[in-house]
Amino acid sequence: MDFDFSAILLGLTVLFGVVWGLDRLLLYRRRKARLDAAGAEYRDPVPVDWARSLFPVVFVVLLLRSFVAEPFRIPSGSMMPTLDVGDFILVNKFAYGLRLPAFNTKFLDLGEPKRGDVVVFRFPGYLCRDASGKLTRVGGDENGPPRLGPGDRCPADALPVQSQNWIKRVIGLPGDTIEVRDSQIVINGKAVPSDELGPYVGNPQRAEDAELLYYGASIWTEHLPGADGKTVNHLVARMPARMSTNAIPNELVPSKVPQGCYLVMGDDRENSLDSRWWGCLPEKNLAGKAFLIWFSWRGLHTGFVDWKRIGTLIH
Missing domain, CATH: 1.10.287 (Helix Hairpins)
Incomplete structure (x- = not known):
């Protein structure tokens, strides 16, 4: 995007x-x-x-x-099964304060993200270390991080990709202590509970579904501790046979979330380039909170319009 x-x-x-x-x-x-x-x-x-x-x-x-609200189209499967490729969503632009168009500078503070929110943001780039050991952000995209030279952990000429809009779920708030091992999340010393619902069921003719089916994905309900003692119940996909994921903490992502930052993850846990790979999401990069699927296009050969998803609230 x-x-x-x-x-x-x-x-x-x-x-x-x-x-x-x-x-x-x-x-x-x-x-x-x-x-x-x-x-x-x-x-x-x-x-x-x-x-x-x-x-x-x-x-x-x-x-x-x-x-007020801005439309976006979901281009990748990193938020499946909550959001699917071809979903058209609306994003609440005043949920976290009003920002100047194009510049994204906040001029009126109306609130901050809560754990479990699905947020759209300007991709901040990857967090890596230059030759001197200093942390800096470098460019990259949803195809992966930038290529590093021999013996170098950060290309000197890379620039952050500020124009791309990404979408993920808020897992860690400023001040939280987060640990992630594969699909298990521990927040402030307490493991996030989840319940397995069963195997993923999809259309093998769609590339996104075919990958989940090939790796034997299963669907779980995750119970994130939300605000005011409430629990945010949402679906996640797990396919541990696909690949191992970065743990938190790691060399570039501390266990304690810094002030002014958020840890975000995709609901398709083994198919999401998120905070586990590129670090925390700065507050200044937030664009808004996703709240509604207003249209869902499946493609000419895989069902056309998915009518049952239209009007679905995003949780």
């Missing part, structure tokens, strides 16, 4: 507003007087007419997407 539509909307809003505003301030009166004197019907020039017509539309869309 690396298409920054908010930046485009902001740019168009500024462009249309400047064209329309400057015309009204500098050119409109003289042009109208000239046409009135000639007895001609007044019409704005085409660029001005387009700017005048489109500015309020683009401005309203920008406000809604930036401060």
